Structures are given as structure tokens and as C-alpha cells.
Amino acid sequence: MARLSDLKFTYWLYMKGYRHRSHEWRPGACLRKPLSEARIALITTAAFHLPDQPPFNETVRGGDYSYREIPAASDARQLRIAHRSDAFDDAGLRADPNLALPLERLDELAREGIIGEVSPRHFSFMGSIPAPSRLVKTTAPEVAARLLDDKADAVLLTPV
Secondary structure, X not given: OOOHHHOOHHHHHHHHHOOOOOOOOOOOOOOOOOHHHOEXXXXXXXXXXXXXXXXXXXXXXXXXXXXXXXXXXXXXXHOEEOOOOOOOOOHHHHHOHHHOOOHHHHHHHHHOOOOOEEOOEEEEEOOOOOOOHHHHHHHHHHHHHHHXXXXXXXXXXXXX
């Protein structure tokens, strides 16, 4: 786990002055069936996109609050990373995208009967959104509706 003192001075100043949002936690959903019967989806903030999808736009003021749908049958080796920052080392994700979007591991869990099945699609977001109001008001409800359409019972979040 990195500490603020591990950061470059400019990032340390930014993080010290950043007005982090806080939200009152309320359980939003409870798994109502055994995991071995549940349909599981993935959501990552690794800014993954497929070659035929546009990359995330780092010039959007306040952060690109859009998302990319990643079909369950996607080959993790085809994923591209649009997140660019000298504060983010993506070498591990480039070597194995399953670190942040464990498509292959989820398939294994389904084959072994540990989970019921894999949701037909997953979602990727940009990891750095310093002004998240559009994400909270627009994008998150869109993705939540799509997860309901897919009848996902649970979501594995992989923040980076």
C-alpha cells in the first residue's frame, strides 16, 4: 500500500489539497442466492477498452466519465489501456490484464461451479475522475440499469 510520503512532491501536494467526496454508506443490495448460483459481472477503473472502441479522453475537464462495455467473450490480451499518467505504472496490467479485469479467472470460477455464471458484459471506467458528479448522476445509473438488464446478481469491483 502506497503512502502519501511515497509520492512525488507535486502529487503529494495535490492529494493533500484534494477535496475527497464522502458518501454515507448504505447497503444497496444483498446477494439473495448462493454464490454458486449467482451471475457475476466485473467493473474496473483501469480505463480498458477494446481495439475497436475509442480510448478514454484525458482532455475532458473533470475526467472522462464515460464507460466501455467489455463483452464476456473478449480476449483479455486484446484490451488496451487509455489511462496515461506518470503516477500510474501500468506495466503489470499490460503484462496481465486479468489483474484488473479478471475475465479468465471469472470463467474458471464458473467452470468450477464456484459462481453460477458470468454476466454477458462487463464495464470499464477511467480511474481518475476528479470531478465525479456527471459519473454519479449519469453514467453510474446507466451502467446499473445495464447490469439489471443482464440480470447480474453481483459485481466484482476492481479499482486501480
